[in-house]
Amino acid sequence: MTGNRVLDARIPAGPLADKWDRHEMDNPLVAPGGNRRKFTVIVVGTGLAGGGAAATLGELGYNVLNFCIQDTPRRAHSVAAQGGINAAKNYQNDGDSVQRLFYDTIKGGDYRSREANVYRLAQLSTGIIDQSVAMGVPFAREYGGALSNRTFGGVQVSRTFYARGQTGQQLLLGVYSALVRQIDAGTVKMFPRHEMLDLVVVDGRARGIIARELITGEIKRFAADAVVLATGGYSPVFYLSTNAVNCNATAIWRAHRRGALFSNPCYTQIHPTAVPQMGDYQSKLTLMSESLRNDGRVWVPMNPADKRRPDQIPEAERDYYLERRYPAFGNLVPRDIAARAAKVECDKGKSAYYSPQSVYLDFADAIKRLGRNVVADRYGNLFDMYKEIIGDNPYEVPMMIYPAPHYTMGGLWVDYNLQGTIDGLFVAGEANFSDHGANRLGASALMQGLADGYFVVPRVVASYLAGAKVSTVKADHDAFKSVENESRQHLQKLLAIKGKRTVRDIHWDLGRTMWDKVGMSRNRDGLLEAISTIGKLRESFWHDLALTGTDTDLNKQLEQANRLCDYLELGELMARDSLMREESCGGHFRDEHQTPEGEAKRDDANFAFVSAWEYTGPGKEPVMHKEPLVFENVELKTRSYK
Amino acid sequence: MSDSSANKNNSPSKGMTIHLKIWRQARGAAQGKFVDYTVKDIQKEMSFLEMLDILNEDLVRKGEEAIEFDSDCREGICGTCGLVVSGVAHGRHAGTTTCEIRMRHYEDGDTITVEPFRAGPFPIIKDLVVDREAFDRIQRKGGFVSTNVGSAPDGNAILVPKEAADNAMDAATCIGCGACVAACPNASASLFVSAKISQFAWLPQGDPERSRRALAMIGQMDEEGFGDCSNHGECEAVCPKQISIQNIAKMRREFIRAALRG
Numbered sequence: 001m002t003g004n005r006v007l008d009a010r011i012p013a014g015p016l017a018d019k020w021d022r023h024e025m026d027n028p029l030v031a032p033g034g035n036r037r038k039f040t041v042i043v044v045g046t047g048l049a050g051g052g053a054a055a056t057l058g059e060l061g062y063n064v065l066n067f068c069i070q071d072t073p074r075r076a077h078s079v080a081a082q083g084g085i086n087a088a089k090n091y092q093n094d095g096d097s098v099q100r101l102f103y104d105t106i107k108g109g110d111y112r113s114r115e116a117n118v119y120r121l122a123q124l125s126t127g128i129i130d131q132s133v134a135m136g137v138p139f140a141r142e143y144g145g146a147l148s149n150r151t152f153g154g155v156q157v158s159r160t161f162y163a164r165g166q167t168g169q170q171l172l173l174g175v176y177s178a179l180v181r182q183i184d185a186g187t188v189k190m191f192p193r194h195e196m197l198d199l200v201v202v203d204g205r206a207r208g209i210i211a212r213e214l215i216t217g218e219i220k221r222f223a224a225d226a227v228v229l230a231t232g233g234y235s236p237v238f239y240l241s242t243n244a245v246n247c248n249a250t251a252i253w254r255a256h257r258r259g260a261l262f263s264n265p266c267y268t269q270i271h272p273t274a275v276p277q278m279g280d281y282q283s284k285l286t287l288m289s290e291s292l293r294n295d296g297r298v299w300v301p302m303n304p305a306d307k308r309r310p311d312q313i314p315e316a317e318r319d320y321y322l323e324r325r326y327p328a329f330g331n332l333v334p335r336d337i338a339a340r341a342a343k344v345e346c347d348k349g350k351s352a353y354y355s356p357q358s359v360y361l362d363f364a365d366a367i368k369r370l371g372r373n374v375v376a377d378r379y380g381n382l383f384d385m386y387k388e389i390i391g392d393n394p395y396e397v398p399m400m401i402y403p404a405p406h407y408t409m410g411g412l413w414v415d416y417n418l419q420g421t422i423d424g425l426f427v428a429g430e431a432n433f434s435d436h437g438a439n440r441l442g443a444s445a446l447m448q449g450l451a452d453g454y455f456v457v458p459r460v461v462a463s464y465l466a467g468a469k470v471s472t473v474k475a476d477h478d479a480f481k482s483v484e485n486e487s488r489q490h491l492q493k494l495l496a497i498k499g500k501r502t503v504r505d506i507h508w509d510l511g512r513t514m515w516d517k518v519g520m521s522r523n524r525d526g527l528l529e530a531i532s533t534i535g536k537l538r539e540s541f542w543h544d545l546a547l548t549g550t551d552t553d554l555n556k557q558l559e560q561a562n563r564l565c566d567y568l569e570l571g572e573l574m575a576r577d578s579l580m581r582e583e584s585c586g587g588h589f590r591d592e593h594q595t596p597e598g599e600a601k602r603d604d605a606n607f608a609f610v611s612a613w614e615y616t617g618p619g620k621e622p623v624m625h626k627e628p629l630v631f632e633n634v635e636l637k638t639r640s641y642k
Numbered sequence: 643m644s645d646s647s648a649n650k651n652n653s654p655s656k657g658m659t660i661h662l663k664i665w666r667q668a669r670g671a672a673q674g675k676f677v678d679y680t681v682k683d684i685q686k687e688m689s690f691l692e693m694l695d696i697l698n699e700d701l702v703r704k705g706e707e708a709i710e711f712d713s714d715c716r717e718g719i720c721g722t723c724g725l726v727v728s729g730v731a732h733g734r735h736a737g738t739t740t741c742e743i744r745m746r747h748y749e750d751g752d753t754i755t756v757e758p759f760r761a762g763p764f765p766i767i768k769d770l771v772v773d774r775e776a777f778d779r780i781q782r783k784g785g786f787v788s789t790n791v792g793s794a795p796d797g798n799a800i801l802v803p804k805e806a807a808d809n810a811m812d813a814a815t816c817i818g819c820g821a822c823v824a825a826c827p828n829a830s831a832s833l834f835v836s837a838k839i840s841q842f843a844w845l846p847q848g849d850p851e852r853s854r855r856a857l858a859m860i861g862q863m864d865e866e867g868f869g870d871c872s873n874h875g876e877c878e879a880v881c882p883k884q885i886s887i888q889n890i891a892k893m894r895r896e897f898i899r900a901a902l903r904g
Contacts, residue, residue, distance in 0.1 A: 052791075059790045071712065072778050074818055075720040091798065127794070134794035136787045136847045138810040145801025163811060169719055170814060177786035184782040192775070215669070215767055244714040278687045283695055284716045385717065388742055389687075454791045502699045549707045553669055554768045557698070557708050 007612055007627040010415040011116040016633050020120045024459060028466035036061035039465045042209055042224040044196045044251050046073030048446060049429025050230030051175040052453020058182030060458055065222055066179070067191045067211055069246055074176040077232055077244045078449055081168025082289035082382070084150060084160035085446035087125040092149055096157040098122045103634060105444060108154045108334050109437020110586035110602065111636050114629065116416055117434045124451040129161055131454060135174040139163050152442035153290055154334035160443045165289055165381045171446055175453070195559065196251045197487040199227065199258045199425065200480050206425035207473045208480060210487045214559065217552040219488050221475040226424045226461050229255060230453070233408035233430040235268065237567045237574065239511020241405035242274055242287040248563035249570050252412050252431050260412050260420040261612040261625065263433035265570065266577035267409035269440055269587050270520050272338035274404030275389050276358040280508070285404040286389060288382055290442040293331045295366035295375065296399065298322050300359050304349030310360055310398045321345055329641040336439040336587045337641060339403035343520050344598060352400040362398035403520060407445060409436040409587065413612040417460040418452065424468065426461060428452035433610065438586025491551045494561050499544030503560045506541050507567070510534065514571055522578045523591040530575040538568045573613055573622060580624060583607045604636050657683040658750040660693065664709055665757045669768040676755070690733070690743035691716065691723065711770040718742040718882060721817030724824070725770055726757040731821035731880040739819060739882040759824035763867045774820045776866040777834060783862040784855035785838045787847050800846050810844035813837045815883040822877035828869030833877035835863050836893035837885050843896055853900035860897055
């Protein structure tokens, strides 16, 4: 069903390069000191976006309540990002600029993101590096003492800053250090092991959250003048993904149910280089950083029947299919293209010896050219991880990889101010939809997280607080009481089912359906089947879920069940969004819409818009609204990496 | 062929039987006890925690409460997991977290004991879950550079010798899991605290607050009830990120330097 709400992105007027500066100048401020302390801001999540926003709002003098489900904010899933963070510093003198980073990101996203947001992201990228260095983040350096760079997929310049294969960890520890400083200063109050269960909306404005303390099960109310959600993406809807096992969509989904529109749910990123799947006991897939494609060469045997070990396959009988199909970018094509190309080869029966869903990533040439020590210095920790999982030594036997769900470009709809369709609700980082279009380039998630956290959220939340004339609402307001009751009843309902199927069992089935029908390639029949299967899984969940323990104790099975019931709704919306989008773009590939060479075929005349879905009630069909995408600064072209 | 069929093709038919002695302790209880479990069909490629997942599913199906343990990223970087496996924090395999242990290190019929990280400053919450907030309280006292967003000079304005950056990075890889404390006979947090002090001591950005940081963090470590370091070296042996005990020597030098300067 299509609706007709007008979605105003509130993009500032004027030339692209001046929009953010002008916006900063035009927006009201809150004077330092006592005025700022009067405002309370809730920030949910402590990753780069959430932790960065909480710390920075604290530095500015606001009263911040910061929540995370982990036992400490330092464990947010940003910690797991391996490869790097992009910034348009042009330290390598290779022709980089804000304009080029902007263009690469728009093109990488297959022309499905908003120009103004992406330009701001590129502008802010340089300040992130400066700030992180000042905080003591130990980025890789050259012998002369300057910062070092590497190259990532989808670009022809070297702009990725890194800290070995642990860039996310180091940037997150930078955020965490800023956060603990504010906690000690008393501006940020930290609530670890607290999970947001619902959003409280009063008079059309987001005024607080209901959260559960995970140790005791106590359900609590928190009131504020604005709420920032920075709770990450929804890849675990596929069950097996590279995400941490506790990553979930509950905060954004419950906000969606309270009126926040959900955009582009079908845009999911399947990362090309993860350790292949092994068995149905698995709890997650392990990523092998994109940086490996700097030096590794991807190949499969030319002959589908060839199941020899890789060292017995002569050079002439190998197909380096990325180098063959995309000579200009070779192994460094964007993620969506590399992932789909692996699937195409495997579907033809060409695969690595390990399983029909695996291809080789070979370092033999790199070791010959650079020496084992240099390769070890660059990728040693990844090689060790791989060896522990698969048992092969990648210095000697080519690594085997296969695509895996990794990142979700879709998320809650936000305007230029990162404000959702509920006033006072801000959404940052992976949880929003705004910057990556239909495909995110490597090393851009950390960039967006910190741009939002350090620079955008503190500024736009301040403008909101200065201009909104928000009335006083306390946590004893009736709205809080009623949402708290709903949250408690929901958990008790889950415990009362007393069926036979475990959370994992149902989640596994959901994941398989999503992977097979709403994964790397999709088609109409498969999507209709997915919608029907997910409906049945929801039935099964609500009639046959097995849980033990109580809601007034630490109960991780209950936590997972509570998250799964949201995935069972979100999965269906992803299928509906995929079905609606009769084109192929970025990570969304419809079998019906491809070129004779098998490349994605966009339909700019009919689909150059952001979908924004409205929740209409349990079991009811959602309504889709559209935000047209207007391109004034780039020409819409067919993406080519050939 | 659907992608998920790969799973079936790869699953060997028969796995190992493993006997487990797992620490169970109700929330708020003063004491807990070991409870015996047996799990079947364990594959060599499985991770240790996936084995516990399977056990938990069996328990829930039987109507029993699942065993609570912390884990998140399951790839050794978040620092959430941490179990004492047959007497060794994160198991006997060097340089890995609990979540990275694979069952290929075990044989059919093995018995494995599973306990929480035990230390006075890490109270047990429930079963295998402990409270490590003491680490956060230490960090709050000085584990940062006092710089507000917006005030940074250009990233290349201050050059840092590669060796110093590499040394800082070696220390900074600490994941804050607490294995060092669990392994230390004195329950000392010295490896954890020294890694942070050392990271900043190697970098020019950390220099202005060097003395203040060392005194404040060490002071808080003592206040939390962590023991002294008496050079057993157990911490380094179990550290999943192989943080060197040399950091503790550096921390001592930092402390003396700060104390002498007053």
